[in-house]
Amino acid sequence: MNAVQSYRHTKIIATIGPATDSPEKLQAMISAGVDMIRLNMAHGTVQWVEEIIAKIRAASAVVHREVAVMMDVKGPEVRTGVVAEDIELQIGDRLELHSAAIDPDAGNVIQPGSYRVSVNYPDLPHDLEVGAKVLIDSGLLHSTVIEKSDRMVSVQIETPGTLTSRRHINLPGTLIKLPALTKKDEADLLAGIKAGLDFVALSFVRQAADVVTLRDFLKSHGSEARIISKIEDHAGVVNMHSIIHETDAVMVARGDLGIEIAFQNLPIVQSKLIEACMQQGKPVIVATHLLESMISSPMPTRAEISDVSNAVREQADAIMLSGETTVGAYPLESIDVLKKIIESIEPSVGSQVNESIHLYTPKAKMLRSSVSLAAELGNSAVVVFTRSGFLAYVLGALRAYKVPILAFTDIPTTFHQLLLPWGVEPFLMDFSDDPEETIQNALQLLRERGFVDPESWLVVITNALADGQIIDSLQLRQAGA
Numbered sequence: 001m002n003a004v005q006s007y008r009h010t011k012i013i014a015t016i017g018p019a020t021d022s023p024e025k026l027q028a029m030i031s032a033g034v035d036m037i038r039l040n041m042a043h044g045t046v047q048w049v050e051e052i053i054a055k056i057r058a059a060s061a062v063v064h065r066e067v068a069v070m071m072d073v074k075g076p077e078v079r080t081g082v083v084a085e086d087i088e089l090q091i092g093d094r095l096e097l098h099s100a101a102i103d104p105d106a107g108n109v110i111q112p113g114s115y116r117v118s119v120n121y122p123d124l125p126h127d128l129e130v131g132a133k134v135l136i137d138s139g140l141l142h143s144t145v146i147e148k149s150d151r152m153v154s155v156q157i158e159t160p161g162t163l164t165s166r167r168h169i170n171l172p173g174t175l176i177k178l179p180a181l182t183k184k185d186e187a188d189l190l191a192g193i194k195a196g197l198d199f200v201a202l203s204f205v206r207q208a209a210d211v212v213t214l215r216d217f218l219k220s221h222g223s224e225a226r227i228i229s230k231i232e233d234h235a236g237v238v239n240m241h242s243i244i245h246e247t248d249a250v251m252v253a254r255g256d257l258g259i260e261i262a263f264q265n266l267p268i269v270q271s272k273l274i275e276a277c278m279q280q281g282k283p284v285i286v287a288t289h290l291l292e293s294m295i296s297s298p299m300p301t302r303a304e305i306s307d308v309s310n311a312v313r314e315q316a317d318a319i320m321l322s323g324e325t326t327v328g329a330y331p332l333e334s335i336d337v338l339k340k341i342i343e344s345i346e347p348s349v350g351s352q353v354n355e356s357i358h359l360y361t362p363k364a365k366m367l368r369s370s371v372s373l374a375a376e377l378g379n380s381a382v383v384v385f386t387r388s389g390f391l392a393y394v395l396g397a398l399r400a401y402k403v404p405i406l407a408f409t410d411i412p413t414t415f416h417q418l419l420l421p422w423g424v425e426p427f428l429m430d431f432s433d434d435p436e437e438t439i440q441n442a443l444q445l446l447r448e449r450g451f452v453d454p455e456s457w458l459v460v461i462t463n464a465l466a467d468g469q470i471i472d473s474l475q476l477r478q479a480g481a
């Protein structure tokens with residue numbers, strides 16, 4: 001079987017953490033087929049960023065396989081403050097959430113059944129109404145606002161649990177006014193830009209303007225990084241179309257999304273986000289809890305196998321591991337499980353090209369013809385030359401099964417950014433002024449790397465010289481020996 005026939009279209013993203021940040025583990029993960037590595041800045045520091053990106057690039061050089069680097073900035077997160085001792089909360093207990101620091105002498109216990117804790121968001125009492133839901137500790141502790149004053153919100157506890165320090169608070173249905181980028185985010189980003197990140201994932205994107213804020217920040221610091229908008233609350237879902245228009249890619253961040261919206265709606269929202277991204281030709285990542293049980297077990301549950309299969313059938317561009325590869329006991333096994341499921345499921349998905357995508361320019365419309373032609377020929381691939389990456393992103397969005405998109409670029413950042421879209425295999429190569437010489441160099445590289453055999457058909461999207469003028473052309477060639 002040649003490379004065209006055994007091609008994996010769905011990309012794999014792995015978050016890095018203590019279980020995987022050694023040079024050996026990084027090399028093993030990259031060799032195992034991870035396409036992108038995510039740095040979760042909810043846990044990382046500025047010093048770590050520089051160190052880890054250098055380690056990733058060094059590991060790539062050892063195993064001769066490149067990966068993209070995504071920095072997932074922490075974003076506007078609301079958290080409880082420090083508690084002197086764990087608080088055991090019972091149903092009916094009252095908890096005061098103070099927007100100012102708590103006097104350590106006063107402590108967290110007011111009287112049995114009544115407690116207080118600070119929160120890191122000064123405007124909390126203004127944004128929350130009596131009757132609003134407050135979920136503490138990533139959705140574990142449910143409560144409802146019963147009273148509020150200028151500097152404090154009082155909630156009644158509805159599910160028992162232990163409150164420890166610095167727990168994540170979700171406010172389903174409440175629009176919080178925290179800025180899209182915090183001071184920590186900006187400091188992390190500056191370190192990431194310096195170290196050469198390829199993508200920035202922005203947490204809790206609520207509106208298109210949040211993406212613009214990040215884009216302006218990146219541009220003003222000379223970064224070409226692409227933006228992945230994490231959709232993880234109700235506002236993000238409501239504004240999905242305008243956010244997708246503004247962003248470069250989307251992440252269905254199911255960890256928080258599953259808390260912020262009714263859990264039974266999560267599969268519907270996932271499908272809608274994937275469909276909306278495919279219409280606008282933007283890559284989409286399905287993230288979190290894909291193989292959660294593999295944090296401590298070498299085998300996935302049957303339900304997890306179905307969940308991963310569903311994301312592959314829905315044609316997500318990429319699927320992402322979090323806890324499985326940060327703290328899990330089986331990071332490499334988790335990657336292997338994803339690969340096996342992708343390889344089994346992809347051939348079973350219908351070979352209909354994405355008809356819903358809106359293509360505006362004549363050149364973009366030509367791309368649909370190129371993948372249809374390649375699909376009809378069989379043992380075929382599309383070869384494209386791209387500098388901005390745009391053409392290859394559209395080709396990926398067309399979702400042509402068994403048609404590898406072999407994308408050549410002469411720009412290192414574009415090369416890394418082409419590792420995300422579905423079905424795209426990027427190559428970094430110098431371009432010559434003579435279009436034919438560039439094509440010949442590309443074919444030579446494909447033959448050397450075993451991506452084509454002499455009989456493979458290649459549909460080449462390229463500049464051509466016609467009567468001294470450069471024109472766009474679509475050419476049919478055989479790979480040759």
Ligand SMILES: Nc1ncnc2c1ncn2[C@@H]1O[C@H](COP(=O)(O)OP(=O)(O)O)[C@@H](O)[C@H]1O
Nearest residue numbers: 385386387388389390391431435438439462463
């Ligand atoms: N055969 C070729 N040899 C050299 N450069 C090429 C060839 N075909 C296309 N290119 C270059 O690739 C790039 C494609 O750019 P463009 O059509 O704007 O798409 P994109 O926006 O994806 O970069 C252009 O810079 C073009 O000059």
Ligand SMILES: C=C(OP(=O)(O)O)C(=O)O
Nearest residue numbers: 253254255256257287288
């Ligand atoms: C990816 C997610 O974000 P984080 O891991 O930052 O909570 C998520 O919520 O699914």
